[in-house]
Amino acid sequence: MRKLLTCILITFISIPVFSQVTFQRNGVYDERPAQYAFKNATIVVDAQTVLDNAMIYIKNGVIESVGKDLQVPAGTFVYDLKGKRIYPSLIDIYSDYGLPEVVRPAGGRGFGGQPQLETNKKGAFDWNQAVKPEVDATNDFKVNATKAEEMRKNGFGSAAIHSADGIVRGTSAFVSFGDGRENEVLLKGKASAHYSLDKGTSTQTYPVSAMGSVALLRQTYYDAEWYKKGGSSQERNLSLEAFNAMQALPQIYEANDKLGILRGDKIGKEFGVQYIFKGIGDEYQRLDEIKATNSSLIVPLAFPTAYDVEDPFDAAMVSLTEMKHWEMAPANAGALAKAGINFALTSAGLRNKADFWTNIRKAIEYGLPESKALEAITSTPAKLLKVDNLVGSLKKGMLANFIITSDNIFSKDNVIYENWIQGKRYIISDMNIADIRGVYDLTVGEKTGLKLNITGKADKPEYSIALDSTKFTPKVTRMGDLFTISSKFDKKESNDTRLSGYYDGKSFKGEGVLVDGKQIKWSAIYKEAAKETTKKDSTKAKTPEIGKIVFPFTAFGNEEKPKQETLLIKNATVWTNEKDGIVANTDVLLQNGKIAKVGKNIEAPAGAKTIDGTGKHLTNGIFDEHSHIALLSINEVQSVSAEVRQEDVINSEDINIYRQLAGGVTSSQLLHGSADCIGGQSAIIKLKWGENPNNLLIKGADGFIKFALGENVKNGNNPTPSGRYPQTRMGVEQVYMDEFQRAKEYEKAWKDYNALANKTGVVPPRKDIELDVIVDILNKKRFITCHSYVQSEINMLMKVAESYNFNVNTFTHIMEGYKVADKMKAHGVHASTFSDWWAYKMEVKEAIPYNASIMAKVGVTTAINSDDAEMARRLNQEAAKTILYGGTSEEDAWKMVTLNPAKMLHLDNRLGSIKVGKDADVVLWNNNPLSIYARPEKTIIEGTVYFDSEKDELAQQSVAKERNRLMLKMLAEKTTGAATQRPTPRRNQRIECDTIMEMLDSEK
Incomplete structure (x- = not known):
């Protein structure tokens, strides 16, 4: 009876003063001050401070004191917690609790049918529906009793909530998981600002790609800066006002993977913003690069389940990347802690919130220190959100948010008895129940x-x-x-x-x-006493053994990134691409990433590795002038997309990099597709397998951009009119004329402003990252590679360029180039074409395989390109076809995939030939490189061997062995009754100029 009265009394007096709010009450209610103390407890103040046999005293929902031998006022209910522990309640930093569900539209979100080119949103807001900084979670928040109870049972006391919808997502609210009214549990409004590259529910066509999302976010930053500097006098924009206002908050950016973190950090550095990145749990795969961002992370505990690989056909559908991530994902948090990277943990992504404790214990088992785990769910999220004066630890003046547990919070046998939130008691398990074991x-x-x-x-x-x-x-x-x-x-x-x-x-x-x-x-x-069925192991539990991290994290990745060496290649037949031509029995010394010596009888310097080239051929690496490998997206779909950059969506994990190294390719120009009259900016890379995206870029290379002509840009192959301008070839010309004229006027506006910049009250022009690129073209600082087929349009673009006093740099595809080769030579344009593709669409029906040879003989610098991941693996053979079609010499044919592309991309001072001082990008072949029997034995970039045929054979065996090990481990997991997932089939996607959808990693 006494016990029952005690429970009633505690429940009665635990109504906090927070209940005394402005809402009217119907009836009587208790207004006595709620004050109570908990004594004889082990109190975990924070991860570094633990008080044994201590007391915590709270009054009106706030902690008054914590310590030993405390004196509490008369009337305080004292709760004896002998043998129990008190921890701060947990904080979820990334939640959508209490907010309306984000329902994505069915279909293509304005893409794939009739495009929605302009916003549907009414009012003085941003021009793009995916940019909505005005969204404030406090306006949409509603207490959800069921979900709040679920979170309380798992020990959570509060959360930062936001609407995960759009590229600029607005601001979050910081709320408790109490069961009061919204104005009682709302602890802080506008707690953090949120971003992503996912346009969410927007049905507006732009953007359709990740690079378009990057460009939109960048332009929004510039627009907001302009608005702050006086643009508000020219228009009223509620979105830009809200965007500027939220810059003082913690900035949280949702990344779709570890490379997405690097992508987001690049944006942040451009605008002086330090993002907090919400990852997906694969950060361990790029620890060094992520640590270098100096960013804090929000890490989910949603680990992948094992794949059901019992059926060999199902097993073949699971990539090695997926298998390795399944095994290593639980070690992610431990790896971050070991690397000294600051992070908070979140329950986001868990279908069942009860799995949170199972997974955090698993993370601890895999190397996460308990102290770091506790910080990651209490003090760290509080500090990141700047609410550490309210929650996250148990100190005087902070909210009475704490949990009472039976044991160490991370113990498998621990029981959460009670969760006190804002001083209100929520019973999870009856702590007074007798132990009857x-x-x-x-x-x-x-x-x-x-x-x-x-x-x-x-x-x-x-x-x-x-x-x-x-x-x-x-x-x-x-x-x-x-x-x-x-x-x-x-x-x-x-x-x-x-x-x-x-x-x-x-x-x-x-x-x-x-x-x-x-x-x-x-x-x-x-x-x-009850007898234990299993004997306790007194030895310290061992961290589970897992595989090795490889760079990149895919098949044929290396446990260590390849290192630059001093290499002496002896007695090879050297294709110099210089006036010496092809020279036999010649040595080449590669040192410090450069070609140091070319000649006979070169002595190896100290520390050099000597490679016998007897009977073999040494060439410089193949340069693919037109490629779409290693990209997450190819096309942004609007008439002019000059603002997008391929370098923003480089996927350094693409297996095609390795495959093309095996074909002797060392450099590629990664082009935007041909959906737009003016496409995006190119990325020129070296195929440094294992490096991060930024390290693939050729530093100091000139800027290039993709233009396009013909059927693709006018939607000639679309059976349903898209409504997007242009619809005719004449319209394509007018797009160019209009864009160049706008760029001239834009440049003049900036010149006029700069002349008056010191005068007060002068509003600068709005920075337009699209027109900035076009101005660079006019000023010959960026150069055009144009997708082209029909001679009339080829002539048209040359005339447009000449009317604006610049030249087109390169026509790519250029299938009717043989008809206008004389005009091309006079204009000074290069040609990059296919060897013998034709008749795959109407505007290619007059293509001929003699095209490359004819243009070259007229004097046009001509290259053979791929535009295809498979063709790029045999560009040496594509070059050889020009010998058959047109009688091109061996040396000139070889230049079409080496020196000539380097000239087109203004890199022939560094690449394209074997000459002292140039980059040590060479390939050692087992045969004449133009032979169908030729195979690279070593592909070397800047003195680093990135492909070795002998090591490749071992790597294939290693991949098979690793797959088998992981499959056996998954099968063993299945036998324990653990949940498994069915593998999903992959569709092999052919990536070319007109590919629209986002790219996915794949490996065979």
């Missing part, structure tokens, strides 16, 4: 010799009944100290005997009904 002598009527064994957790006991060697598992229902038990007590019994009774603090007593209906008495007298 033990071994009892059970007597049921006249039946003796029975043993009742009660094991398991104190709050979730497990029951068994034994008679000699026979065991029974009873059904037990418990209500406090009252019990009902149903069980057989003899194998011969057909039905259960039903017992009811109570626990008196030591033993059980009661009455029951036997199978035959006879009423009896029963008892279970305590004999001894």
Whole structure:
């Protein structure tokens, strides 16, 4: 009775003063100050401070004091927690709790059918629906009792909530998981600002690509800066006002993977913003690069489940990357902690929030220190959100947000008894319930010799009944100290005997009904403590063994990134691409990433590695002038997309990099596609397998941009009119004329402003990252590579360029170049074409395989390109076709895939030939490189061997071995009854100029 009154009293007085709000009440209510103390507890103030046998005193929902031997005022209810612990309640930094569900539109979001070119949103807001900084989570927040209870049960007391919708997502609210009204549980409005590259529910066509999302975010920053500097006098824009206002908040950016973090950091550095990155749990794959960003992370604990690989056909659909990530994902948090990277953990992504504790314990098992784990769910999120004066630790003046536990919070057997939020008590498990575990002598009527064994957790006991060697598992229902038990007590019994009774603090007593209906008495007298079924291992648990991280994190990745060496290649047939031509029995020394010497009988310097080139051919690396590999997206779909940059979407993990190294390719120009009249800016890279995207870029290279002519840009192959201008080839010309004229006027506006910049009150022009690129073209600082087929349009663009006093740099494809080669030479334009592709669409019907040779003989610098990941692996053979079609010499044919592309991209001072001082990008072939039997034995970039045919054979064996090891591990996981997932089939996608959708990683 006393215990019952105590529970009632605690519940009654735990109504906090926070309930005294402006809302009117119907009836009477208690206004007494809520003050109570918890003594004799182990109090974990924070991850670094633990007080044994201490007290915490709270009043009106706020912590008044924490320590030992505290004196508390009269009238304080004192709660004795002997043997129990108190921790700060957990904080979820990345949640959508209490907000409307984000429902994405069905279909293509304005793409794939009739495009929605302009915003549908009414009012003085941003021009793009995906930019909505005016969204404030406090306006949409509604208490959700069911979800709040779920979070409380898992120990959470508060969360930062935001709407995960759009590229600029607005601001979050910081709320508690209390059950009061919204104005009672809202702890802080506008807690953080949120961004992503996912346009979310926007049905507006732009952007359709990740690079378009990057450009839109960058332009928004510039627009906001202009607005702040005086643009507000020219227009009223509520979105830009909200965007500027939220810059003082913590800036949280959702990245779609570890490379997305690097991509976002690049944006942040451009605008002086230090983002907090929400990752996906693969950050361990690029630790050094992520640490270098100096960013804090928000890390989910949603680990992938094992794949069901029992069927060999299913197993073949699972990539090595997926297998390795399944194994290594639990070690992510531990790796971050070891690397010294600051991070918070989140329950985001978990379908079942109860898995949070299972997974955090798994992360600890895989190397995450408990102290770091505690910080990551308490003090760290509080500091990142700048609410550490309210929550995250247990100190004077902070909110009374804490949990009472039975044990170490990370212990498998720990029980969360209560979660106090804003000083209000929420009972999770009854901490006053008796611990009944033990071994009892059970007597049921006249039946003796029975043993009742009660094991398991104190709050979730497990029951068994034994008679000699026979065991029974009873059904037990418990209500406090009252019990009902149903069980057989003899194998011969057909039905259960039903017992009811109570626990008196030591033993059980009661009455029951036997199978035959006879009423009896029963008892279970305590004999001894419960015996453990398994012996505790006193040794420290070992961290599970997992595979090695490889760079990149895919098949054929290396445990260590390849290193630059001093290499002497002896006695090779060297294709110099210089006036010496092809020279036999020649040595080439590669040193410090450059070609140091070319000649005969070169002595190896100290520390050099000598490679025997006898009977082999040494060339410079192949340069693919037109490629779309290693990109997450190819096209942004609007008439002019000059603002987008391919370098923003480089995927350094693309297996095609390795495959093309195996074909002798060392450099590529990664081009935008041909959906737009003016496409995006190129990325020129070296195929440094294992490096991050930024390290693939050729530093100091001139800027290039993709233009396009013909059927693609006018939607000539679209059976349904798109409504997008232009629809004719004439319209394409007008797009160019209009854009160049606008760029001239834009440049003049900036010149006029700069002349008046010192005068007060002068509003600068709005920086336009699209027109900035066009101005660079006019000023010959950026150069055009143009997708082209038909001679009339080729002539048109040359005339447009000449009318604006610049030249087109390169026509790519240029299938009718043989018709206008003389005009091309006069204009000074280069040609990059296919060897023998034709008739794959109407405007290619007059293409001929003699095209390259004819243009070259007229004097046009001509290259053979791929535009295709598979063709790029055999560009040496594509070059050889010009010998068949047109009688091109071997040396000139080879230049079409080496020196000529380097000239087109203004890199022939560094690349394209074997000459002292140039980059040490060379390939050692087993045969004449123009032979169909030729195969690279070594592909070297800047003195680093990135492909070695002998090591490749070992790597293939290693990949097969690693796949088998991981499959066996997954099969073993399945036998334990763990959940598995079915592999999903992959569609091999051919990536070319007109590919629209986002690219996905793939490996075979």
